[in-house]
């Protein structure tokens with residue numbers, strides 16, 4: 001049996017809030033953790049010819065599971081792709097991504113579509129990749145087959161999605177889909193904005209002002225959508241439902257009521273809602289546009305509070321890139337620009353930069369970005385923890401290193417991100433997938449091959 005040993009004096013183990021010395025024994029062929037010792041084993045006690053990964057005083061953390069990523073391949077591979085997207089993920093300590101059903105062509109709304117997607121991902125992925133399916137009007141007969149084919153759940157939109165091939169659903173579509181899925185081992189994810197604008201409203205005059213955009217997607221859109229979802233949940237209580245990318249803190253009371261009533265509702269928010277604020281987005285800065293929008297600083301603080309008290313369950317990237325032209329950077333046309341923010345590679349550093357100022361521990365951050373997200377996608381028996389029997393997915397992390405985000409440092413395809421120019425705290429030094437190096441900050445990807453699996 002070929003063995004890899006990973007050790008360090010600051011390791012985050014599952015049932016602990018503190019970093020502690022540990023030695024992790026990995027079986028090289030399977031990439032599984034076979035033993036965890038809560039101490040540093042002396043090197044002369046180790047068997048000969050083992051591969052030793054010694055993190056020294058750097059921190060060893062479980063790899064992140066990013067449950068919300070748009071890789072856009074095939075069909076919009078000029079926006080992103082499995083190769084570049086998963087490299088970017090690996091550079092930020094993410095070892096599993098779950099790809100959204102839309103923005104690729106075809107979208108993942110039938111088993112045939114899923115096969116197309118899996119075929120194009122094959123051999124290109126640096127991280128493990130799993131897939132969400134989609135619910136659109138008319139694809140009800142494909143839902144059960146998609147569950148059987150292995151999608152981790154389904155995403156739908158209550159407002160136009162931005163791409164023609166993934167239309168939004170109405171209440172009747174939802175009732176049909178929920179009655180089909182209610183006894184399946186799956187969950188239903190909602191883009192929770194519901195357009196409540198009356199048609200008589202004035203056309204916005206200033207297309208470059210961020211506040212114009214903010215007013216066009218008010219808190220009421222999220223409150224209305226989440227109220228509809230929780231109302232439907234009472235009819236189909238066995239089906240777990242999930243709110244993707246919550247932005248509005250004003251929707252938190254509806255969520256708290258639903259959770260207190262015992263509804264199976266979970267909620268994610270994104271790095272950008274926790275790190276950026278509307279007040280700091282200048283006129284014409286289209287690269288900070290996403291839907292729902294980034295709101296005011298006071299809203300951001302309430303999202304942090306909701307994460308801390310468990311109303312919001314976890315944090316994902318919603319990495320949603322596009323080509324430069326669609327961001328309308330030169331015109332500064334925020335209203336006309338594609339809505340989506342590119343984040344892969346930066347999430348953990350972004351969150352640590354903000355969280356460490358708020359006295360939040362690394363263990364708490366990993367709970368939000370790895371443990372809980374793994375559970376959400378049904379991978380909690382093999383991902384998200386440094387524990388015997390789990391995949392040896394881990395990162396070596398320097399919590400004190402500071403760096404400036406530059407375009408050159410971004411690994412995703414289109415180097416457009418609102419984080420360029422920011423100084424962040426905490427840096428991924430190395431990322432390992434099933435015991436194999438998939439990213440090294442110093443040597444980059446020179447020695448690395450895409451070894452990710454499709455889960």
Ligand SMILES: [Zn+2]
Nearest residue numbers: 068100318320
């Ligand atoms: Zn998304």
